[in-house]
Amino acid sequence: MTFIDYYKILGLTKSASDKDIKKAYRKLARKYHPDLNPNDKVAEKKFKEINEANEVLSHPENRKKYDQYGKDWQHAEAFEKAKQQQQQQRSSYQQSASDSYSNQDFSDFFESMFGGASSRTRGGNIKFRGQDYNAELQLDLKDVYKTHKRTLTVNNKNIRINIPAGVENGQVIKINGHGGKGINGGPNGDLYINFSIANHSRFKRDKNNLYTTINLDLYKAILGGEITVNTFDGKVKLNIKPETQNGAKIKLKGKGFPIYKKENQYGDLYITYQIKIPTHLTVKEKELFKELDKLR
Amino acid sequence: METNEIISLQKICKHYNIPFSFISSLNEYELVEIITIQKTQCVYKAQIKDIEKMIRLHYELDINLEGLDAIYNLLKQVESLKDEINKLNNKLSLYESF
Numbered sequence: 040m041t042f043i044d045y046y047k048i049l050g051l052t053k054s055a056s057d058k059d060i061k062k063a064y065r066k067l068a069r070k071y072h073p074d075l076n077p078n079d080k081v082a083e084k085k086f087k088e089i090n091e092a093n094e095v096l097s098h099p100e101n102r103k104k105y106d107q108y109g110k111d112w113q114h115a116e117a118f119e120k121a122k123q124q125q126q127q128q129r130s131s132y133q134q135s136a137s138d139s140y141s142n143q144d145f146s147d148f149f150e151s152m153f154g155g156a157s158s159r160t161r162g163g164n165i166k167f168r169g170q171d172y173n174a175e176l177q178l179d180l181k182d183v184y185k186t187h188k189r190t191l192t193v194n195n196k197n198i199r200i201n202i203p204a205g206v207e208n209g210q211v212i213k214i215n216g217h218g219g220k221g222i223n224g225g226p227n228g229d230l231y232i233n234f235s236i237a238n239h240s241r242f243k244r245d246k247n248n249l250y251t252t253i254n255l256d257l258y259k260a261i262l263g264g265e266i267t268v269n270t271f272d273g274k275v276k277l278n279i280k281p282e283t284q285n286g287a288k289i290k291l292k293g294k295g296f297p298i299y300k301k302e303n304q305y306g307d308l309y310i311t312y313q314i315k316i317p318t319h320l321t322v323k324e325k326e327l328f329k330e331l332d333k334l335r
Numbered sequence: 336m337e338t339n340e341i342i343s344l345q346k347i348c349k350h351y352n353i354p355f356s357f358i359s360s361l362n363e364y365e366l367v368e369i370i371t372i373q374k375t376q377c378v379y380k381a382q383i384k385d386i387e388k389m390i391r392l393h394y395e396l397d398i399n400l401e402g403l404d405a406i407y408n409l410l411k412q413v414e415s416l417k418d419e420i421n422k423l424n425n426k427l428s429l430y431e432s433f
Contacts, residue, residue: 069396074388075406077413168387208428209421243429250429 043148045092045105053106057097064093078173091149169219169228178202180238184271184297193217193230200232205247205299208236242271247306249295255283255312270294270308277310285314341377344369351390361389364404 046053049063067089069075076082095101174193186204190197198217206212211233218228242249253268263281267274270291277289288311295306320328348355358378361367367386369376378386385407392398392406 065397069398072392072396074392075410077410168384208425238428245426245429 041148043088043091043146045095048088048092049096051096055096060093060096064089064097068093073170088146091146095149168226169221171228172218172230173233174230175233175235177235177237178206180236180240180242180244181271183234183236191232198230203300204297205301206234206236207246207299208234208238210234210299240271241269242308244296247296247298249306249308250311251308252311252313254315255279256315257317259283260285260312260314268310271296279312283312283314285312287312340380341370341372342380342383344376344378347378347383347386351387353390353394357390357393358386360400361386361403364400366404366407 046055049055049060049067051059051063055063068086071082071086071089073079073083073086076086095105172193174191176189176191183202183206184204186202188199188201190199192198196217198214200214211231214230214232216227217230221227238244242251244250249271253266255266259266259279260283261281263279263283266277266279268277271294275291275294288309291308291310293305294308298304298306317324344355344358347353347358358367358369362369366389367378367382369378371377389403389407392403393400398406
């Protein structure tokens with residue numbers, strides 16, 4: 040545990056008045072409040088620090104104790120422990136009724152000096168939903184080709200979720216009630232999972248459609264024929280029309296990516312032909328090409 | 336009159352310990368939609384999250400209703416811009432080399 044300078048956090052000196060503290064807190068809280076900075080981890084951390092500083096400095100008793108012990112807060116801890124032991128002997132059965140107020144938002148330093156949540160007044164008796172949690176789930180494109188279940192660990196709790204096929208990169212899904220615990224008996228917050236989907240395949244994806252480029256040899260492009268190509272879930276045979284041009288595109292209906300939450304419905308696969316010109320021609324080949332050239 | 340989708344204003348105000356006038360003002364600023372069903376004023380449950388957010392901003396940060404209106408609209412814009420960035424990023428990956 041390290042000493043935290045609450046005055047510094049609020050940009051104040053030790054001589055600050057109650058009015059100065061309130062003003063500084065309001066100003067910083069407006070800047071870093073999580074409701075005004077959604078999904079901003081840095082702002083969230085900063086807000087917690089500001090909130091903690093305000094909890095200490097805006098309560099005369101807490102501020103007095105903080106000012107008194109300051110950097111020697113370890114002594115305060117020892118002092119408090121002795122005091123707590125005495126209190127526990129008197130009222131060991133009186134377990135705190137404020138368990139529903141999560142302590143995790145405060146630093147160890149705060150906890151050691153000011154104890155649990157009982158010293159706080161924020162929120163009063165108002166019931167609030169717990170905080171929403173945000174988590175990122177990294178998957179590969181092939182993982183989301185089929186609907187599957189996956190177990191996630193969020194705040195030391197295992198949650199088994201269904202991941203529907205066709206989830207998109209950057210898509211967020213909400214898991215009800217798996218966020219932070221409700222305050223004063225309010226309902227739990229929700230868990231928002233942001234999917235980060237890496238694509239290591241040779242297909243590019245745009246929503247439900249897939250795109251790929253395949254090499255076609257010159258003779259097949261000119262004369263036509265049959266080739267076998269890879270789709271996302273297997274191989275298919277394709278007929279190449281004679282005189283196929285470089286850059287020609289074809290569409291394979293229903294061979295794209297699954298459509299999110301629409302069972303057995305798929306996008307399309309677009310194939311672009313890239314004609315490969317033969318290299319290292321033999322003398323004979325060169326002669327034949329010259330002959331063909333003369334014919335044109 | 337309550338269903339799975341709506342909740343009475345009375346219940347909301349009691350639950351969050353807020354005056355009815357607060358929700359009524361949010362309604363005037365078109366931040367919350369109040370509906371009347373069988374003479375009972377209700378809001379959609381889907382709006383509770385927004386209402387909670389506005390309670391926090393108003394009572395914790397002293398932001399007045401004009402401020403809430405501005406913030407609410409700006410946050411919606413931020414959200415839509417984030418969605419747009421995400422879509423563009425996904426599209427951009429189409430043109431990036433393997």
